[in-house]
Amino acid sequence: MFAKIISDVLNKFLGKYIENLDGSQLKIGVWGGDVELRDLDVKESALDELDLPVRLVCGHIGHLKLKIPWKNLFNERWEAAVEGVYVVVVPKTSIQYDAQKEEKLLHESKLAALQRVEDARLKQQEIEKGDQTANQDGFFEKLCSQIIRNIQIFIKDIHIRYEDGLSCQNSQFAAGITLSNLSIQSTGADWIPRLDTSKLVYKLNTLDCLGIYWNADANLIAQNGHDKSGMIKCLKELVTSQDYIPQGMNYIIGPICSAAKLQLNPKPEQPDENGKTFSIPFASLDFVMDELAVGLSRRQYSGIMALLDSFDRLQLSSKYRKYRPQVSKVTGNAKDWWHYAYNCQLENIRRVHQNWSWEHMKEHRAKCQKYKVAYKAKLENKLSGGMSKDIEGCERALDVINITLIRRQAEMEVQREGRLRKQEKQKRGWFSGWF
Structure with a gap:
């Protein structure tokens, strides 16, 4: 048991910082x-x-x-x-x-x-x-x-x-x-x-x-x-x-x-x-x-x-690196730098407009719903291959706050549904005693 704890801790800690860490070899090493x-x-x-x-x-x-x-x-x-x-x-x-x-x-x-x-x-x-x-x-x-x-x-x-x-x-x-x-x-x-x-x-x-x-x-x-x-x-x-x-x-x-x-x-x-x-x-x-x-x-x-x-x-x-020109000096490259400044400002304007567009809101809500359904399946150990891809895709698209809120909501719904199933099972058991 203690070896498993150490192996899991090492895998979790080193895996965050080390490239291509072989967890199985690390586990064997700990046991040895x-x-x-x-x-x-x-x-x-x-x-x-x-x-x-x-x-x-x-x-x-x-x-x-x-x-x-x-x-x-x-x-x-x-x-x-x-x-x-x-x-x-x-x-x-x-x-x-x-x-x-x-x-x-x-x-x-x-x-x-x-x-x-x-x-x-x-x-x-x-x-x-x-x-x-x-x-x-x-x-x-x-x-x-x-x-x-x-x-x-x-x-x-x-x-x-x-x-x-x-x-x-x-x-x-x-x-x-x-x-x-x-x-x-x-x-x-x-x-x-x-x-x-x-x-x-x-x-x-x-x-x-x-x-x-x-x-x-x-x-x-x-x-x-x-x-x-x-x-x-x-x-x-x-x-x-x-x-x-x-x-x-x-x-x-x-x-x-x-x-x-x-x-x-x-x-x-x-x-x-x-x-x-x-x-x-x-x-x-x-x-x-x-x-x-x-x-x-x-x-x-x-x-x-x-x-x-x-x-x-x-x-x-650093937020606008994708627009930054690949030149080291400003002198002689005015057009590139003005284009860079224009794109930086335009990105902020586009983001504000997109966030308040109806199409974006519908798409965002659909992703949240899809992620909640897939995450509930994961909590109930009913996750299919398609749902795993849904989770990965939604986690790439949604931010940390939205993902966290959806996870908490999914957990509460799973707990509530579990209690309801348990109560329903108890009722069926009580009625079956009369027959």
């Missing part, structure tokens, strides 16, 4: 105790939840590992490791418009939004029901507490980079975060890494070379004609470590190296040896940092302000 995935490609829609006018052009995870000790869940170490995460993000307007690709990404974003709505609703239902066993020290609570005690986390070689040649006039820049190594290990009271069975939980956290940089007049990796492997190689070469500092990296913060010793008391309310409660705090942290380097040049500050100012414009212009 080891999940090890290599050379994973991150979906272009992975950042859509942030609702920013940016698009991921390269995303790669070199190695992902999860070790689960099924034979001894409580007394052996759990291990999670991630290595080689490289991401390049650019403004949406700097990517050539592809209608089919945009439609696919928009649909994936809509499905993700619908899933968040459903998850929030289920969570609210659980809260309203009230779990009477929440305070009981059950199996899963003990297991979760033991996972926190025994889990070891290792993160290595992270580089997330944003490149922009549009926001700053007559300039281009690259900004990002690099991390050489992060480890979180269980220790004993002497802070030597090992599994410990004492009442308190000890965690040793080590951070190596975490930095935030801003390079003005940077060489843009995404525009240099590199393929995906070439971009990954460039990103890897720009990760700072304790024995390697790449040239041309202008850090605003860091690189930071630190160590933290965290002591956790899972149950501070329990009495100690002297019978006192809350004598040991829930959490105690000893944090040591070698050096905190912070610096911001005038040019970096100007670039940051220009980026923040441009985000509003990028957010607005």
